[in-house]
Amino acid sequence: MMYMDHAATSWPKPKQVGEAMVSFMETSGGNPGRSGHALSIRAGCVVYDTRELVAEFFGVGDPMRVIFAPNVTFALNLAMLGLLKSGDRVVTTSVEHNSVMRPLRALEADGLELEVMACGADGLLDLSVAEQAITPGTRLVVLNHASNVMGAITPVAEVVEMAHRAGALVLLDAAQTAGALPIDMGALGVDLLGFTGHKGLLGPTGTGGLILGEQFDPEQLQPLLRGGTGSNSEYEQQPEMLPDRFESGTGNSVGLAGLYAGLSYVMAQGVAEIRQHEAQMTRLLLDGLAAIPGVTVYGPEDAEKRTCVISLTAEHLPASEIGFRLDDEFGIMCRVGLHCAPSAHKTIGTFPDGTVRLAAGYSNTEQEIEWVVDAVGEIVTT
Secondary structure, eight states, rough: OOOTTTTTTTOOOOOOHHHHHHHHHHHOOSSSOOOOOOOOHHHHHHHHHHHHHHHHHTTSGGGEEEEEEESSHHHHHHHHHOOOTTTTTEEETTTOOHHHHHHHHHHHTTTOOEEEEEOOOOOOOOHHHHHHHHTTTTTEEESSSSTTTOOOOHHHHHHHHHHHHOOEEEEOOTTTTTTTOOOOOHHHHHEEEESSSSSSOOTTOEEEEEOOOOOOOOGGGGSSSSSOOOTTOOOSOOOOOOTTGGGOOHHHHHHHHHHHHHHHHHHHHOHHHHHHHHHHHHHHHHHHHHHTTTTTEESSSSGBOOOOOOOOEEBOOOOHHHHHHHHHHHOEEEEEOTTTTTTHHHHHHHTTTTTEEEEEOOTOOOHHHHHHHHHOOOOOOO
8 A cells, every 4th residue: 555645635644643632631630711720720731832833834933823723724814714805905816725716716707807817728827917906996816825736836925025015914825835845934025924743744634724914914814703712701792812813612732642643753854854755756756757758737747846646637637537547456545536626627637537646755765756756657648
């Protein structure tokens, strides 16, 4: 069995992730912030320690600006639905995931002005296109850090500079890059960042969040949910303090224990080391697949301009059949279809049939990549 679906969720997790979650259930299983007894206090410490570690990892000085959420989709919805109103102008790209496109299309139906910047056939954003699109009066620019279809990396720092010059805020979708690429919110100048815990951060599903940049005023953002927070319980109004303003209801504390362990593992390895390893896996995949007759690979040719996410198609053979045979005959697990990103597939010309997506991760080896290339070659040429 060979796992090549890390863009959907990382597997296997470091063993300490499961151990941390079991330990939490056995020794710290109280409701954080809701009671004063020992189990509640221990649970609260786990949540806070994870909040501190996330803040450190993303270069944020104040851990209270880390808002935990069930996943990055919730976080992105909180940012867009909590910030935008009818008449606002928003700029995004043509390679966004539906976690961005669906909320924006819903807001557009209610009067939002939306401009979608066309990326190139390789999924990369031309800065001249961004320069023309991001005009004064733009309220928000929404970007994925890297495409979940082609792996193309967005030039975030340059776009942030353009956006701020125009008076716009920037929301970064780091679902595909957190743990795979270095991210320092302060250095990038990003105002809002959505992350998920179960991909490059090697934590469990059901974890993620929205991080508010140091320069971002939280008063601009309205909560999606209002309810119990464990604080200011004497009032029927939502607390204004961070992070309680945006964290109603009992959170996934056991998941955050696992996220702490996964993130600790990532930080111990070093994102630079992880990036170097995954870039090598990418180069091997690109070189091997390029040598197979009839195979088309999408995205940048340069491994330094992409993450380890590679989409391909083959002449006269549907993506669904290639994916099925990879699993059935070779034990290689990948994902086929549109990957919840129809706009991205329209950009590269693979809509509506989609592609085969091979997404390696830190746990994959060079030998496994060679096996994958050989398997694709056998399926396509025989």
